[in-house]
Amino acid sequence: MGRLLLACAASLALYFSAFTWLLDRPLTLGALRARIEANIALGEAIQQPKLVILAGSNGPYSHRCETIGPIIGRPCINAGVAVGVGLDYLFTRWKKLLHPGDMVYLPLEEAQYVRPRATTELGPDASIMLRHDRATLATLPPRRRIAALFAGDLRGVIMSLIETALTDDGFHDPRVAAEGGTNAWGDHVGHTVALAALNRAALAAITPVHPTAAEIRDGYGSDLVAGFLDWADRSGVRAIGGLPTGFADSPIADDSLAAIRAIYRDHGASFVELPNHSRYPRSAFFDTQDHLNEAAQIRHSFAIAKALSRLTEQQQARSR
Template identity: 40%
Template sequence: MRRFFQKAATFFANPGLRLPACCALSVLLYVLAFGFWLDRPLSLDLLRTEMVQKAQRLAALPSPKILILAGSNASYSHSCVVIGAMLALPCENGGTAVGIGLDEIFRRDAPFLRRGDVVYLPMELAQYTATRRQYDAAADGFLLWRHDRALLAHLPPDRIFGALFCCTLADALDALAEMALARHGVSPEALLAREYDAQGDRIDNRLADAAPDLLRHPARAVPPVQDISQGYGAALIARFVAAEAARGVIVIGGLPTDFSTQALNDDAVRAIAGLYTAQGGAFLVLPNRSLYPPEDFFNGEDHLARPCQYRHSIAVAEGLAGLLRRPVVPPGAAIERVAADCPSKKGRLLFVNKKKQKNFVNLGRAGFTAAGPS
């Protein structure tokens, strides 16, 4: 050992080798620290635990089944309890935070999809417009490098490089704090159990607990059509739709929930729908384009309060039944009682033209067929 330190001291005493040696040592320490020691059990790793749990439940479901997949819009504004029951299909709500890359989510869930399964994708607009640079710097890089290096190895080289150098001193300090809390009894599994039910729906979005101060702001701007259709996220979605449709999986896109004051124009809807229909999928648009008054939401756009989550899910189930040519089971009395408390209370949200139930959802002045915009 003494000889080792003597050689090391001689090595670092050489001015020509000192700087590159220190750089190499710092990179090695960084890689070891973030790859094998530091962790974020109560924030980022909580999301990973959520994804793993949802993928495990999805794998256990018999086919045909339905998977709802998007950002938090899926888990807050859509309910497998409602949609699965009304379509008489086993259902898993795979909604995960928007900051998690779709390339990672698709790789986790695709192996468990079979011919005849249904995937409903009410993706948030930000998931279409996300750029490759944003993916390279995404927060899930830490998770992939720390816990899922086998999955990371299947992603593009720039994504691997971004994950490898994902973190800063602030991340290290956060990790140390979270690791200390986790050692003192704060359990990620217990936190998730309070937020989600056994089908992946959010259950902590009671109307009585809504945060109205977070809802008093102008609607988000709709991204330009070019940003939607040419975003890196849009390319990932189109690739997923094409691959799953080729395997016999039924992929149906949809619009995310948002404030009714949002100016969601026909061109934007057509651009989104085209990403699905051009790749062999279908697209569902509700008469209200999934837009609701701010008072129907819990703590922000994409997140409906539970009564409105149920009310929206009833409309989605009716729409999906029309596209799938499946009979729809009326919602039970318990679900209707919850949905009746949605503040907007505007009656039934969806009308399916029974004569054209195979391929048409009635939107009033602007129609969109299962084959694309009309």
């Protein structure tokens, strides 16, 4: 029995050591980590009042800080990454960089409100923190830390070996040529109408799934958002909710919209909503219902910037 327990302990130690210090995913998780760290570095460099956009990939693909910043008269950082990255992780990283007078705009994807706790705890950021950001991991609840220790699996081992070998061999990532890249503000750029034409059939075949109002109200992601909004209200940071972009032929139900608005209203935040509820024809999108093509991204960003400016003016007028 003692030998069995010793063997189990040794196997666990080997497992933890491998995923904590040896194995890495430089092409997939590495790209996410690089984007997060670049956004954080930009946030650290800006000392004046700023706007930060927090969302999934709807943030950088469908919003453009390069357009929004000059209209609202403050630096803008597009800090959206991907739906799979835990909101608790993003909120924890950004709380250190947000100061009184800063603004945070949250056009979160619908899926982020209803993402289950277990899925959040085992997302890609669990492996990123365990391998590269244990300082942040140490600040999260014990359950989150334990989940990160067990986030690796056999597939992860195999992919780590493949990605590391490809990187060491000078593999050239083709995604920039096929999908565009990122500018200095964190915006996704280069996802042109011409490139989007290659995805026309795939876009036409997408059938979006919208969560119900009850799912949004009871969602673990909604709880994380509520906690962040409460922190922002206490800290003098202006949090502003918004809607993600989506297909005009697949609108969010009215009661689901009301449930999203209520999260912000009930926790001291504002909410910005365009007349079209951020819905556009499928021809305006790049490859998914969350990603506008570049031309539509700029138009949408102009409208959002104007709405944010009007909201700011109204709040300033009321405070006089």
